[in-house]
Each structure stands twice: as C-alpha cells, then as structure tokens.
Amino acid sequence: MYKTTDTFNSNTTPATVRRDGYGAIRNLPTEIKELVETVKKSAGWETGVTSEGMKRGGFESRNIDVYGYDVAHNLAVIQIRRAWKKKESWYTEVSKAYALVGIDEGQVFSHPLASSPRRNPHLDDMAPEEVVAWAESKIFGVPVNKLHTITRQGDIALVPVRGIPHDALPMAAGRFGLVTLESGVHVLTLRGSHQVHIDGEVFEADGTIYAEGAIEIMHSKGEHKAVCATGKLKVVTGEVGDSPWWLNAEMGD
Incomplete structure (x- = not known):
C-alpha cells in the first residue's frame, strides 16, 4: 500500500508524492529519473x-530507490540495495547504502550518508x-532551519x-596542512583539494577548526567557484558515511 504526502506548498512535481511501505518514492519526476541515470553512469x-x-538458485540483485529530491537544485537522496544468495538453500543477504547525489556546478557527485532516511520517524x-x-543537515551538522546561513563549496x-x-x-x-604566507x-x-x-x-x-576574519575557499582542481565569508566561523568538512565493500558510493568533492 502506498502512503501519500500532500506537497502543494513545495516546488515538487507531482503535487502528491506516493511512498511505498519502506518510504521510497514511487512517482518520480522525469528530471529525477534522469538524474539517477546520470549518477549511475558516472559512478x-x-x-x-x-x-x-x-x-x-543463487542470484545477486542491485537496485536504487529515491527517498527525497529537489528538482530545482538537481539533488536526490537515494538508497542502493544489494540482495545476494549464493545458492538456493542459503538465506538471502541484504545490504544497503544511502547517499546524497546530484549535479553541482556541472560536477556529478555522490556523497555517502552516515544516517538512513528510513530511521527518520x-x-x-x-x-x-x-x-x-x-540529509544536508546531517552532512554539515547544522539544523535544517540554519542551512541557509552557511557558505558551502562542495563538501x-x-x-x-x-x-x-x-x-x-x-x-x-602543519595541522590540516596549515601554512602561513608572507x-x-x-x-x-x-x-x-579545498584550500x-x-x-x-x-x-x-x-x-x-574555527576562524575569525575574512575567509575564502578555493578549489585546486578548479571544479568549484571560490566562495567567501567574513566573521566568526566554524570550518566544517562534511561527514562522509561508509561505503560497503561491494560499492564505491563516494564520487566528487
């Protein structure tokens, strides 16, 4: 049985989202289907x-489900699931990984999550x-209602x-590669790659890491634009969840 969520006040298309019994979304917008295929191909x-x-009687099955998305920002929260049975008489083993995926400044990325959205009541x-x-709140350790205050470059x-x-x-x-210029x-x-x-x-x-003054982040690979902020700031490296042995769930930075 599907559960529906009314989202008329959001930017979501369609207006009503249908989730299955495990919380995965079953009526995805075309843009998100295309995003998932792009990430699959790149990874x-x-x-x-x-x-x-x-x-x-043995088999291996892998599939991807979507638990959240943001069409306007080309982002999705996905589950990659592996089910495996060596032979007919064995139990089926199941392993899952979760990631925030998307396209940021033209770069396709996948950021493993340390928390499962299914654990969110x-x-x-x-x-x-x-x-x-x-998911972004979990990655950067910032309350959802404060996400708009951060300045971000990649993770x-x-x-x-x-x-x-x-x-x-x-x-x-020397800490965190610290050097002081003339x-x-x-x-x-x-x-x-982030300086x-x-x-x-x-x-x-x-x-x-804490800093006070004018702070600028530059990307040595040139894949992200420089960003700046001033004041008293905490410099956060986004939390990266573990990838299972059967999948490299991390891509991009």
Missing part, C-alpha cells in the same frame, strides 16, 4: 539481477525537498558561530 553502478557465477510526512534538507562549509570557544587554541603549523594569510588544505585562505586568525578546539 559505474550496475543495477538489475544476475545469476552469473552462482550455483543453482517523520519520513512519511516529509516533502521530498525536506528529505534533501535533512566544505563555513558555518557562522556566535563566538570562538573559550578552550580553542591558535592552530599549530602576507600573513593562513592557508589550510582540506579533503586534498581555505584565512585573512585573520585560525583556531582549533577538539579537532574542530
């Missing part, structure tokens, strides 16, 4: 059923865009804070 994911190399009543916002975000924690200490050279600007390198330029002060508290 090299295969779906369908095969019995190749299996004993009698409000899933059945959420509009597809709300599920995407929930690195500058999050406004009221103040620098009292136990924060000036960051030591101009006095501090440069951090995060995730290998954070801080014209001001940079601190660390319990492994978390």
